[in-house]
Amino acid sequence: MTLLEIESQLEHQRGVLDLRGIVDSAARFLEDAPAREIIRWAAATFGDRLCLTSSMTDALLIDLVSRVRPGIDVLFIDTGYHFAETIGTRDAVQQVYDVNVINVRPSRTVEEQDRELGPRLHGRNPDLCCFLRKVEPLNRALEPYLAWISGIRRDESPTRTGTKVVEWDAKRQMVKVNPIARWTQDDVDNYMADNGVIVNPLQYDGYPSIGCGPCTRRVAPGEDPRSGRWSGLGKTECGIHL
Numbered sequence: 001m002t003l004l005e006i007e008s009q010l011e012h013q014r015g016v017l018d019l020r021g022i023v024d025s026a027a028r029f030l031e032d033a034p035a036r037e038i039i040r041w042a043a044a045t046f047g048d049r050l051c052l053t054s055s056m057t058d059a060l061l062i063d064l065v066s067r068v069r070p071g072i073d074v075l076f077i078d079t080g081y082h083f084a085e086t087i088g089t090r091d092a093v094q095q096v097y098d099v100n101v102i103n104v105r106p107s108r109t110v111e112e113q114d115r116e117l118g119p120r121l122h123g124r125n126p127d128l129c130c131f132l133r134k135v136e137p138l139n140r141a142l143e144p145y146l147a148w149i150s151g152i153r154r155d156e157s158p159t160r161t162g163t164k165v166v167e168w169d170a171k172r173q174m175v176k177v178n179p180i181a182r183w184t185q186d187d188v189d190n191y192m193a194d195n196g197v198i199v200n201p202l203q204y205d206g207y208p209s210i211g212c213g214p215c216t217r218r219v220a221p222g223e224d225p226r227s228g229r230w231s232g233l234g235k236t237e238c239g240i241h242l
Contacts, residue, residue, distance in 0.1 A: 019146065019168075023175055026166040035179040036068055038165050042147060042177045043069040050177075051075055051102075052149035053138065053240075056089040057210045059198040060191060061151035062097050064179065070098040075141050075148075078103045079133040080110040081122070081212035089200040096198060104141040106133045122214050126230055130238040133212075138240060139172060147175035152241055153183050157226055160241070185225075211238065 022045065030038050042050055051073040052065050065072055076090050094101045106113075113121060113132065122129040142148055148169075154161050169176040180187070192199065202210050206218035208225035219228040 019175055023166055023168045027164045030165050033165070035064055035183070038177060038179040039065050039068045039149070042149060042166075042175075042179075043072075046145075046147045046175070049144070049146035050149065051142070051145050051147075052151075053077075054093075054151070055210065056086050056093065057200050058192065058203065059089070059093050059097065060188060061149065061180065062093055062099055063195055063197045064191075065149060066097045066099050072099055073145075074099045074101045075104050075138065076101055077134050077138055077141075078105050079212050080106065081133070081214055083202060083210065083213050083216075085200055085202045086210060089198060092198050102141065104137045106137045108132065120214075122212065126215065126233050134238050135240055142172055142174065145174065147177055149177045149179065150241065151180055152178055153188075154181055155184055 026041065026045075030041060033041075050069070052061060053075045054062055056076060062074060074093070078087075090101060090103075093099070108116065117128075118124070121132075152160055152163055154163050163178050163181045165178055165181050167176050167178070191197065200207075200210055206220075207216060207228060208219055209229055210216055211229050215230050215233075217228045217231050219225060
């Protein structure tokens with residue numbers, strides 16, 4: 001290893017330590033803060049090295065963040081398996097909100113993946129399919145940023161109950177900001193109604209949680225809202241937030 005490489009590695013390590021220090025103090029300080037205050041802190045701290053992700057189930061997070069940080073990059077993972085309604089929601093978001101939507105695509109098209117790994121990988125090995133079409137593309141897309149904003153909430157599933165409003169994303173070595181982590185479904189519904197937020201029309205057709213078409217089904221009244229994702233496969237997360 002050259003001296004330049006050693007210095008670069010040390011600088012990276014110092015940067016990671018600095019970011020982790022920020023996370024610890026911010027998580028404590030902002031735990032009870034309103035969502036917009038959390039977003040303001042993130043925008044002031046990370047500037048253009050801050051982005052948000054959206055599955056286009058709705059534009060709640062986009063509406064919230066764009067009011068504080070107009071023009072922010074919004075990463076949308078275009079898996080190749082989305083419902084037409086999800087793509088339409090993405091297109092509407094680009095027209096209505098002051099944000100920069102970036103379409104993040106896997107390294108293989110669906111057709112290339114079918115040729116190389118066999119058709120219907122999502123049914124045979126859903127974890128691998130999610131990794132190839134969601135996790136790995138997002139990991140690449142997040143590389144230029146220091147922090148990203150997600151819309152996950154503690155009440156969505158048992159795997160998310162420990163979510164902090166600001167936390168360290170160890171897998172990607174960056175900061176993750178979850179401004180609505182403490183929100184309930186009532187908080188979400190009230191904000192959407194009060195602010196006329198764009199909603200994926202599938203939500204009105206029995207799809208409260210929307211992923212890829214082959215792996216998402218309608219949810220019956222009274223069922224867990226996320227029970228329509230990977231139904232019957234013993235899977236509850238795509239891997240992005242784990």
